[in-house]
Amino acid sequence: MDAKADEEKILRTWTPFLLRTILIAATLILIFGLIYTGIREPAYYVSRYRLVQGGTATRPAEDFIELVNGSLSGDAHSMLTLGLLVLTLVPLGRVAFTLILFIRERDVVYIAATAYVLTALIAGMMLGRIG
Amino acid sequence: MLTIVAALFTLAVGAGFVGALSGLGGGVFIVPALVLLAHIPMNVAVGASLISVVATSAGASVAFVRDGWTNLRVAMILECATVTGALTGAYLAGVFSAPVLEMLFALMMLQSAYFSLRGHGESLVSKSDPLCERLQLGGTTTDEHGRTVGYGVTHLPIGAVLMVVAGVMSGLLGIGAGAVKVTAMDYFMRLPLKVSSATSNFMIGVTAGAGALVFLSRGDVAATVAAPVALGVTAGALTGSRMLPHLPSEALRKLFVVLLILIAIEMGWRAYSGL
Numbered sequence: 001m002d003a004k005a006d007e008e009k010i011l012r013t014w015t016p017f018l019l020r021t022i023l024i025a026a027t028l029i030l031i032f033g034l035i036y037t038g039i040r041e042p043a044y045y046v047s048r049y050r051l052v053q054g055g056t057a058t059r060p061a062e063d064f065i066e067l068v069n070g071s072l073s074g075d076a077h078s079m080l081t082l083g084l085l086v087l088t089l090v091p092l093g094r095v096a097f098t099l100i101l102f103i104r105e106r107d108v109v110y111i112a113a114t115a116y117v118l119t120a121l122i123a124g125m126m127l128g129r130i131g
Numbered sequence: 132m133l134t135i136v137a138a139l140f141t142l143a144v145g146a147g148f149v150g151a152l153s154g155l156g157g158g159v160f161i162v163p164a165l166v167l168l169a170h171i172p173m174n175v176a177v178g179a180s181l182i183s184v185v186a187t188s189a190g191a192s193v194a195f196v197r198d199g200w201t202n203l204r205v206a207m208i209l210e211c212a213t214v215t216g217a218l219t220g221a222y223l224a225g226v227f228s229a230p231v232l233e234m235l236f237a238l239m240m241l242q243s244a245y246f247s248l249r250g251h252g253e254s255l256v257s258k259s260d261p262l263c264e265r266l267q268l269g270g271t272t273t274d275e276h277g278r279t280v281g282y283g284v285t286h287l288p289i290g291a292v293l294m295v296v297a298g299v300m301s302g303l304l305g306i307g308a309g310a311v312k313v314t315a316m317d318y319f320m321r322l323p324l325k326v327s328s329a330t331s332n333f334m335i336g337v338t339a340g341a342g343a344l345v346f347l348s349r350g351d352v353a354a355t356v357a358a359p360v361a362l363g364v365t366a367g368a369l370t371g372s373r374m375l376p377h378l379p380s381e382a383l384r385k386l387f388v389v390l391l392i393l394i395a396i397e398m399g400w401r402a403y404s405g406l
Contacts, residue, residue, distance in 0.1 A: 004267055011203050016193040019336075023189045027365070030358045034136060042132035045355055049135050052353040055172045080354035081347075084182050087361060088347060090189045091340030098207065109266060113207050117337060120214040124341045127222055128348030 007105050011098065018097055022090045029071075029083035037076035044076060092121050136359045142168060143363025147187060150364070151371025152378065153387040154328070155243055156335070157364040158184045158306035162236060163394045167401070171356055173229040173236075177305030178346035179357035181221075181339045183364035184307045188336035190365055191372060192329075200329035202270050202322065205284060209330075212291040213312075213338040216298020221345035224303050233402035236304050240395035244388045246310040256321045259283035263320075272323045282323055290320045294334075302342035307335035 037045050067085060070078025099114040142164045143157070150157035158180045165176035195201045224232065259269045260283075268284040293315035297308035309331045316327035346352050 008203065012196055012199065015203075016197045019189045019196075020193050023186060026186070027362065030362055033354075034358055034362075038132055038136070045132045046135065048353070049355045052172070052175055052356055053170055077354055080358045081352070084352060084354060084357050084361065085347060087182055087186055088340050088343045090185055091337040092344075095210075095337060098203075110204070110207055113211050117207070117210045117214050120211075120218060121337070121341055121344060124214075124218050124221070124344035125348045127218055128345040128351075 007101060007107070010101055014097065015094060018094055019090060022086065022093055026083050026087035026090070029086055030080065033071075033076065033079035033083050036074075036079060040074070041076045048077070092118070095121065135355075139165075139169065139356060139359040140363040143183065143360040144367035144370075147183070147364035147367025147369075148371040149367075149387070149390075150187075151368040152375055152383055153247070154309070155247070155387070155391075156184060156307040156309050157187055157368055158301075158304075158339075159240065159243060159391075160394075161360060161364055162305050163240075163398055165356070165360070166233065167394075167397060169356075171353075173232045174224060174351055175353045175356055177224055177232070177303075178343070178352040179360045180305030180364075181301075181343040181346060182352065182357050183361040184301075184305070184339035185336050185343055186361050186365045187368040188307065188332055188339065190369060192333045192336060195329035195332060200272075200325055201333045202268070202284075202326050202330045203333075204266065204270075205268050205316070205320070205322065206330050206334050208266060208268070208287070209290060209294045209312075209316075210334055210337045212294035213298040213301070213334055214341040216295040216300075217302040217338045217341035218298075218345060220299040220302025220304075221342040222302075223299075224342075224346075225349060225351070227303075230402045230405035232304065233398050233405070237395040237399035237402060239300060239304055239306065240391045240398065243310050244391040244395070246314060247384055247388050247391070249314070255280075255323055256283040256285055257281060260285045260287075262287050270326065272326055282326070283321070285321050286319045290315045293319070298338050298341075301335075301338045302345065305339075305342070307331075307339055309335055 067078045067082040071082050095114055095118045099118055102110040102114055146161035146164050147157040149160050162176045162180045165171040166173055263284040271279050271281050274280050297311040300308040312331035313327045316322045317324050
């Protein structure tokens with residue numbers, strides 16, 4: 001089997017698995033977060049929603065560690081935001097996996113392409129903090 | 132709280148369902164639904180939409196990748212262009228005022244309506260041009276008789292330029308911009324239509340993901356809105372894509388063109404009033 005066919009086979013087997021796993025994890029966190037908010041902090045949700053509608057809901061962006069710690073301590077907002085962050089990690093995880101595969105196969109053009117995409121995704125997180 | 136979550140979820144299911152049936156994706160419908168019906172500010176609607184687009188792309192891509200419809204190499208190369216555009220668009224979304232974004236959204240809907248009526252590309256090419264050959268972008272697909280046929284790929288630079296445009300639209304307006312991506316691949320790069328659609332769907336996740344990361348890190352994603360919307364759009368899109376083969380596609384296409392034009396007029400009027 002040549003290198004391209006080998007790459008294709010691994011990508012077609014593992015990419016769907018990776019996409020599905022992260023998607024299910026994010027969905028479960030979001031569903032749990034909404035149910036938890038409904039039970040523990042429904043008034044908080046409604047007040048936040050009204051602030052969002054009025055365009056006055058400001059909250060500083062949190063990093064991943066803060067969100068995990070917040071979720072573990074039962075903060076509903078952290079739980080929901082963590083679910084959304086995990087969801088946005090779907091493409092990041094998929095591109096990182098592809099990069100590892102291309103490095104393994106020493107496919108230089110595609111290493112460069114996927115490394116650029118991965119760097120751009122990470123840069124996106126920094127760009128949001130600047131702009 | 133239950134009323135708000137149920138209302139957002141229902142809107143999102145509807146948008147995801149119509150997005151899947153029309154082939155335009157849930158983002159095109161959820162942004163106006165949130166702005167016009169739920170009275171959510173444009174930037175918050177775009178942030179919520181981008182996250183739901185990531186979810187629907189991931190959900191739909193699973194089967195396409197597994198069954199071999201996605202051209203993974205074309206996707207990897209063109210994603211360089213789409214993420215560049217998406218980061219630019221998402222950054223600009225934080226600079227432009229809401230009425231400007233709403234006017235651009237209205238124009239994008241009219242462009243989507245035009246693309247929905249446009250014909251498809253010419254027949255396949257059997258051999259790639261030298262650049263695409265060097266990058267090994269060609270692939271195989273199945274024809275109407277179930278036979279495996281090879282196809283070549285051409286005009287990568289034109290495709291890449293259109294992908295930057297698609298990326299800017301995605302990051303700026305919270306959509307997948309699948310119509311532009313499919314046009315670039317089907318019409319200019321001469322990929323088979325089904326391969327173009329599957330590859331576009333796969334790339335949309337990374338494009339919208341780049342934009343969503345900018346919105347999230349800027350603090351522009353309201354979890355109270357985005358959480359039920361992401362779940363609803365995904366549920367609606369999965370239902371819509373399952374029902375699609377059993378519905379009259381030509382009549383639906385005409386109906387969606389009318390719907391797109393009506394929403395574009397409403398968004399355009401709202402933007403004009405706010406300018």
